[in-house]
Amino acid sequence: MILLLSVFVTAVYLISNNRMGKTYSVKPTPVPKFVSNQDILEGKRLYQSRGCGDCHDVDGSGKTFIDDPAIGTISGANLTAGKGGILNDRTDEELAVAIRHGVGKNGRALIFMPSTDFQGMTNDDVGKLISYLRFATPVDKEQGEIKPGPLGRFLFVIGEIPALVSAEQINHETNHLQNLKPTVSLEYGKYVAATCTGCHGMKLVGGPIQGAPPEWPQAQNITKAGLSHYTEVSFIESIRTGKRPDGSEIKFPMPWQSLAKLTDTELKALWLYLQSI
Structure with a gap:
């Protein structure tokens, strides 16, 4: 029984590591830049209303939003230009790929980035969101731990937590809309x-x-x-x-x-x- 359990646990870790370590090739889409107060405020509203703060905190500095021995410890990145933040090391196009595709720098899959929620975001909305982050106050805060636990890995392998690697669920050849007029439709x-x-x-x-x-x-x-x-x-x-x-x-x-x-x-x-x- 101990041997079977060891084989099972090893298989879960190997399969989950292989999928989490996969890289993706995503063609970047040009992202419009916004500088007016109105557009920056809209970017802030998008950040707040789309739930970005649930993982990246209200100030964009990141926080640990899952801390469970079985599921794992998952922390959102520091999205500011402060020490420990990723903003200075990413272009707008790379940030857009992370938001809409769940793919980080060098094509690596992001862990527990819910990009399936944002894959359809228009270029204008993504641009306003990123422009807001560029104007936001820098916060010095190091990246929190990202360590999926044994149950989290098992549930991911059997398809119960697809968001652990949302890049697997997204069509990376999608052409994004430039904008979409807000209407009651x-x-x-x-x-x-x-x-x-x-x-x-x-x-x-x-x-x-x-x-x-x-x-x-x-x-x-x-x-x-x-x-x-x-x-x-x-x-x-x-x-x-x-x-x-x-x-x-x-x-x-x-x-x-x-x-x-x-x-x-x-x-x-x-x-x-x-x-x-």
């Missing part, structure tokens, strides 16, 4: 809903959250069936206030504080799209 609602897929799944029907500790609740079904007790007004109100129509609080890990930064147009479009599923 199904197209724009689907664009906004991509932010929700990391926790609620690609079909948005909820279930266990990838890589989450066992004490975390499952993500809820946010399709039309799962939101049957909401109206557009109460849905938007819940996102804004963190309270459901019955008065109960929306608790962690639902990042309603980040989503509250979405505009009225984004939330109305998101509601319209979710109701179409």
Whole structure:
């Protein structure tokens, strides 16, 4: 039994190491640069509303967001120009590849970068987000530990935590849109809903959250069936206030504080799209 267990553990580590160590060739896409206060503020809003701070902290300096002996220790990078940050060592195009493809410098796969949420981001939105990071205050902070644990590796190998290497899930030949006009439409609602897929799944029907500790609740079904007790007004109100129509609080890990930064147009479009599923 000890021998079989040793072989099993060794196989899990070899397979996971091979997949995590894989490199990808991604053709960089030119990213527009923005300097106006309005565009920098929009980049900041995108950073906040798309949940970047959940892994990279509110100031972009990075933080440890999973620390579990079984799942592993996973930390977001310092995205500032401070000591320990990556900003000075990356071009805008390399940052865009990291955001949308989950691929870092020299083509290496990034660990637990949820790029499936951001693979459809337009060039303009990515450009504004990166421009905001360039203007943000530098923070001196060294990179936290990135060390997938035994259970995290096993779940990754059997397909339960695909986000551990999101680069495996993405079409790296995709042509990115230059921009997409914010409108209350199904197209724009689907664009906004991509932010929700990391926790609620690609079909948005909820279930266990990838890589989450066992004490975390499952993500809820946010399709039309799962939101049957909401109206557009109460849905938007819940996102804004963190309270459901019955008065109960929306608790962690639902990042309603980040989503509250979405505009009225984004939330109305998101509601319209979710109701179409």
